[in-house]
Amino acid sequence: MATLATLQTWLSEAEIARHKLRTGSLRVSFSHGQRSMTFAQANAAELDAYIADLTQQITVAQGGSSKRRVFRIMQTGTGY
Numbered sequence: 642m643a644t645l646a647t648l649q650t651w652l653s654e655a656e657i658a659r660h661k662l663r664t665g666s667l668r669v670s671f672s673h674g675q676r677s678m679t680f681a682q683a684n685a686a687e688l689d690a691y692i693a694d695l696t697q698q699i700t701v702a703q704g705g706s707s708k709r710r711v712f713r714i715m716q717t718g719t720g721y
Contacts, residue, residue: 652695
């Protein structure tokens with residue numbers, strides 16, 4: 642597993658890439674170590690998922706919980 646500092650660096654690079662992508666760059670690339678990633682506007686959702694995954698890993702590395710909260714809304718009665 643990557644160190645906290647490495648995860649934070651990767652997150653920063655990914656967020657910069659997302660900003661560039663959403664502000665007009667058609668394609669953005671970044672790399673760390675031997676790993677290189679390229680995203681286009683067509684797969685911006687994959688970049689968002691990668692950012693969410695890095696954020697989750699950072700939370701765990703900082704001693705937080707890896708569990709996500711899920712809220713379910715249930716209707717009872719007639720609803721009126």
